[in-house]
Amino acid sequence: MRDLARDAKRLVGRLGSAEDEVRADGGEPVDTQGSGPIAALKRNLANQQFRESMPFWLPAFLLMALFVYGAIIWNFMLSLTDPVGLGSPDYSDLDFDMYVQAFTSDSFVNATVNTFVLLVAFTLVSLVLGLVVAILVDRNIRFENTFRTIYLLPMSLSFVVTAQFWLWMYNFDNGVVNLFLDVLPFVDKVRWFSNPELALPAVIFALIWQFSGYTMVVYLAGLRAIPTEHYEAARVDGASTFKMYWRVIVPQLKGSTISATVVLMVFALKAFDFLYALRGTYLPYKGTDILATLMMREAFSNGHFAYAAAIGIMLFVLALGVVAPYLTYQYRSGQL
Template identity: 65%
Template sequence: MFDSFRTVTRQLVGGEDHRTSADSDDEIRTDGGVAESRRRTGSSGGVLKAVRDRFGEDFLESTPFWLPTFLLMSLFVYGSIGWNFLISLTDFEGFAQEPDYSNLDFEMYVQAVTSEAVQTAVVNTFALLVAFTVVCLAFGMVLAILVDRGIRFENTFRTIYLLPMSLSFVVTAQFWLWMYNPTNGIVNMFFGVFGLGPYDFIGNPNLVLAAVIFALVWQFSGYTMVVYLASLRAIPTEHYEAAQVDGASTVKMYWRVIVPQLKNATISASVVLMVFALKAFDFLYSLVGNFRPPNGSDILATKMVREAFQNQNWAYGSAIAVLLFALALAIIGPYLFHQYKHDNL
């Protein structure tokens, strides 16, 4: 099937399979019949030839393999995103009634933007994004530098640091729920040694967001360590030797010579970490066991799910979902454009 499809596409775009032998009568005839036939072939293959010139010949030949998947993705993923946006323009309140598509407006977006609860969720979302990403990157870089300097049992340490990332958000949340327990949690037992506490990290609005960030850093700092370690191993040893010959201290060598070369690793890890931060709903839900986290840790994801499934405000929840999608697109879009511009996609 693949060979036959390739032959047809080459014929349509004027490929080598369409060419005839030099001694063919049609090649030397000048009557209108052959010319008309060629005009018909050229007109039908004009679009395909333009596609081939733009995307390459393999694009057309591989169409039977990627087109079905693309159509399914368009229907179930991008179609769902479009339907969600359409729902956000209505006053849909649940499956008990049909959504009214006759009166579409942006009332839900105005309500979301002017809502103090949504504004608080936006602030918490950005705080989680920035703090979680920055601390994870810094801690992971320090771990990578220490491991890269040739410590003993390197493979063991790498496995230990990376192991938490293999856990799901639900498992991590249950683990830290026990760690933060005011009665017998290890964290409060540690503070108790110094005569501090106990602290209700989950129930205290002033502590819960910091507790969530710390738990997520524990889970993902190993990932950033591996990313940075791979980049450090790719740096030639001559760069280290040149810095040492110039008399640079270890701190200055890393700060001025090595760290600037970790730019691409930092960008890639930052995008991944921010995406995971936006997906922290299941972590918060598992940590507190309800649609509503304590005041101080409500983010856009938890606000969206609570409005849709608990309060049955589907249109309002859809509007918040669109805002969350726009935030994710604003984070991932520039990175994808940068990668595409440098032919890395």
């Protein structure tokens, strides 16, 4: 999303001059007195450019709008109905019962807590690790491309594939993680996935392995955008390398941090694929149930569609809570 800001800035500039351009572009003279969406649509329809552009964006827009916005509205309506088992839901009797049921359910509360733990831990550690790796890669190293390619490699793999690898990594008898623990003094082998306390941290570690390469790429682009003089100025001031990065460089990476955070959180909300693939069932290992897995299990294993729809809507609100401030932030800072 790095380019989003720049992109949006131009868009606003364009918006300001759009009205003039519409007429300057040779469209037929039109009535510009009216206001509101209907009048705007009328003006647009009178504009030949607009009419000719419709076959390009309209089919894509309609398809996308149907599947994204149509489906979310439908899902919201469904979440207000009452459970009906296999019959079709009754849309005439709408209430928030499913949401009440969710908030009073232990499994929902537990999944919510796990979701937040996953979101925060995964995002924070991925950011820090990605930043450190980016700084190392940025220090004029040889074979930079090779290192970068290797660090980003796990990201190109499917969650289903990486889940198989980590299942084996965490194997009790002959998994690499336990073999490593065995070498250390005073530490015993651990049953990672059958211990509810350890299963979630184990999953988070695997996800960090897969996605920290992504943060590295985002930060590396951010570092490359900082003018060389800033490094030199800090050096002239006699700052140590660590101080230079902490005081001078890291604050300038705010934009990279924000966009990486948003994308990582969206990835984390999609962790269903990984958890599903570990066991091949809708029921993940004990202690790793998140809202995404709970929703899928309630819908496609238990047939509780109204309840699952309510969980889906709450996931959507959660995502909105992350993305909306991001877009508003860009808007406020004059970039949108």
